[in-house]
Amino acid sequence: xxxxxxxxxxxxxxxxxxxxxxxxxxxxxxxxxxxxxxxxxxxxxxxxxxxxxxxxxxxxxxxxxxxxxxxxxxxxxxxxxxxxxxxxxxxxxxxxxxxxxxxxxxxxxxxxxxxxxxxxxxxxxxxxxxxxxxxxxxxxxxxxxxxxxxxxxxxxxxxxxxxxxxxxx
Numbered sequence: 001x002x003x004x005x006x007x008x009x010x011x012x013x014x015x016x017x018x019x020x021x022x023x024x025x026x027x028x029x030x031x032x033x034x035x036x037x038x039x040x041x042x043x044x045x046x047x048x049x050x051x052x053x054x055x056x057x058x059x060x061x062x063x064x065x066x067x068x069x070x071x072x073x074x075x076x077x078x079x080x081x082x083x084x085x086x087x088x089x090x091x092x093x094x095x096x097x098x099x100x101x102x103x104x105x106x107x108x109x110x111x112x113x114x115x116x117x118x119x120x121x122x123x124x125x126x127x128x129x130x131x132x133x134x135x136x137x138x139x140x141x142x143x144x145x146x147x148x149x150x151x152x153x154x155x156x157x158x159x160x161x162x163x164x165x166x167x168x169x
């Protein structure tokens with residue numbers, strides 16, 4: 001995977017996806033995307049790994065999750081981590097001040113994409129729309145993969161690199 005700079009991602013307007021990207025993302029999500037997005041990280045084979053969502057859906061509804069993990073294998077790994085208590089473990093093991101700073105950076109980056117003159121409802125919170133703690137490993141890892149300074153993303157990277165103990169027969 002190629003990691004790109006957040007400066008390359010967070011532009012005034014995201015590059016529109018190709019028709020092929022839309023079809024692949026629809027298949028990966030199991031539904032049509034609800035808002036405008038751009039593929040900001042691809043696998044070596046060119047498949048979408050992370051999307052950047054515009055902060056407002058076409059309906060005007062706020063979209064708090066700027067970076068969305070769509071790679072099937074990584075989504076499955078995040079689900080496995082979450083199902084084995086990963087959210088609570090990550091929250092207990094990362095520095096709360098570093099986590100709060102990540103939420104604030106994420107919110108600032110997302111909110112900077114909204115015109116200053118916009119007076120409708122706005123997204124709130126940081127990573128995955130939460131203001132404190134850890135809500136979704138998927139969103140933290142997506143942010144980390146595109147270069148976001150996210151202690152939960154780093155924690156996940158360590159967890160994925162640590163071999164699991166062998167299972168009993």
